[in-house]
Amino acid sequence: MRIYTSEITPDKDGEIVELAGWVHSVRALGKLVFVILRDREGTIQIVAPKQKVGEELFKKIKSLGQEDVIKVKGKVVANEKAPGGVEILPLEVEILNRAVRPLPLDPAEKVPAELDTRLDNRFLDLRKPKVQAIFKIRSEMLKSVRDTFYKEGFIEVNTPKLVASCTEGGTELFPISYFEKEAFLGQSPQLYKQMLMASGLDRVFEIAPIFRAEEHNTRRHLNEAISIDIEMAFADDKDAMDMLEKVVLNALNDVYENREKELNILGVKLDIPEKIDRITYDEALEIIKNKVPIEWGDDLSREAEKVLGEEMGSYYFITDWPLEIRPFYTMPKDEKIGKAFDLMYKDLELSSGAQRIHLYDLLVESIKKKGLSPEGFTFYLEAFKYGMPPHAGWGLGADRFTMVLTGRENIRECVLFPRDRQRLTP
Incomplete structure (x- = not known):
């Protein structure tokens, strides 16, 4: 059963959970990909080492773009260095929908937008x-x-x-x-x-x-x-x-x-x-x-x-x-x-x-x-x-x-x- 990011805490270390939401950001560093998943309650970091997740899943995760809608099944890993002290090692990733890019505005708020632009694209x-x-x-x-x-x-x-x-x-x-x-x-x-x-x-x-x-x-x-x-x-x-x-x-x-x-x-x-x-x-x-x-x-x-x-x-x-x-x-x-x-x-x-x-x-x-x-x-x-x-x-x-x-x-x-x-x- 799907749970929210706010429910995932370090004391769940080792548990298998299911999450769903939007790709807030993707960062690929060679054989390691970091994905920030966002849902209504917040964000959580998904860490995908190629060696652990396998070639096919690694390729799928690396292909993700900002605001794609995904469902993730993964293992909770307590990590003091991760945001919130916890991250997810993905076991399965389902791409539910792709977002057209470029986006009319940036939900990650790295690029500011005027209020009229925001209201024109209120869903984002x-x-x-x-x-x-x-x-x-x-x-x-x-x-x-x-x-x-x-x-x-x-x-x-x-x-x-x-x-x-x-x-x-x-x-x-x-x-x-x-x-x-x-x-x-x-x-x-x-x-x-x-x-x-x-x-x-x-x-x-x-x-x-x-x-x-x-x-x-x-x-x-x-x-x-x-x-x-x-x-x-x-x-x-x-x-x-x-x-x-x-x-x-x-x-x-x-x-x-x-x-x-x-x-x-x-x-x-x-x-x-x-x-x-x-x-x-x-x-x-x-x-x-x-x-x-x-x-x-x-x-x-x-x-x-x-x-x-x-x-x-x-x-x-x-x-x-x-x-x-x-x-x-x-x-x-x-x-x-x-x-x-x-x-x-x-x-x-x-x-x-x-x-x-x-x-x-x-x-x-x-x-x-x-x-x-x-x-x-x-x-x-x-x-x-x-x-x-x-x-x-x-x-x-x-x-x-x-x-x-x-x-x-x-x-x-x-x-x-x-x-x-x-x-x-x-």
Whole structure:
């Protein structure tokens, strides 16, 4: 039975094992050939002395090229000089597939490639140990997030991604033809997860794509992203922040405990606070205003976020935002301030959330104040007529959180096949 390279240790000296993977490199030195075999878990050295393996097998091994796919049956040999203290003496080698050469990029990373070249050839780029480390960490984070939700009594749901109206009243929508009707790709599960609060499911979460037709070319935006969304009944903004803090800190600790190898490959030292600080919008403005011009009621510009990020240095919440710059469903704290919050890491926004309006008349009034028509939200508003409890929730960007966990500067590195203004393939 095939095993992974990580399972082969010096204490298996003398055992016969079967491995399969890609040829990472080949080095022939006269009557001796060294092959580095790579699989998902790492690499191992295969040493083929002509005298020991025989003429036919030696010739086959010597013919191997980079990225050929092979299966190897061999004897484990403990050797302090070998990488990892162990190597394989091959007894059988089966060539499962040959790779066409020259390769469009080098998975061994001896020759660097630009990001566009890497993304154009993502199947090859993903063979790199550093790139695989990103997605193993991402997987660990998502597992941790789900584990926390289940422990906290949440139910996983799936809401529609083909929708009839926008979530927040913006124009950043992808219209599509839905038979004889106009439809859109969903910006957010917001309206549906709120409606579910009227169902009695009480606590729900969803991890799914969202789509934003924003015409940007930044390192932190994508037009298709994965959002981690929750909604909690009988809860306020503080309850939602407490849950978000728990989710984030659990994920940080789980990645630290379970993905040490991948963090080391990427050279990342995780920043894991004991708790996440909270500052109000007004307090944030006091920090910003001496360096960047800003008026009360303004959203934070990139320059303002950078100033604030330098001051705060880690994870922090910004609370009590002006109502006029928050979505219509935000519960007012008073006439000017909403029960809304953002989670930041330095100058990067990771999450946005709030306590929602659960009162029908107040919600209709808020929709109108935003210049929207309540008629466009009829299906949504119906849920508020028949006993909607107070509720709160948030959305956390999985791709941006992965950026923080892996120390990447460009969000495209944290998505298998990113979608932006220029990229629709592969």
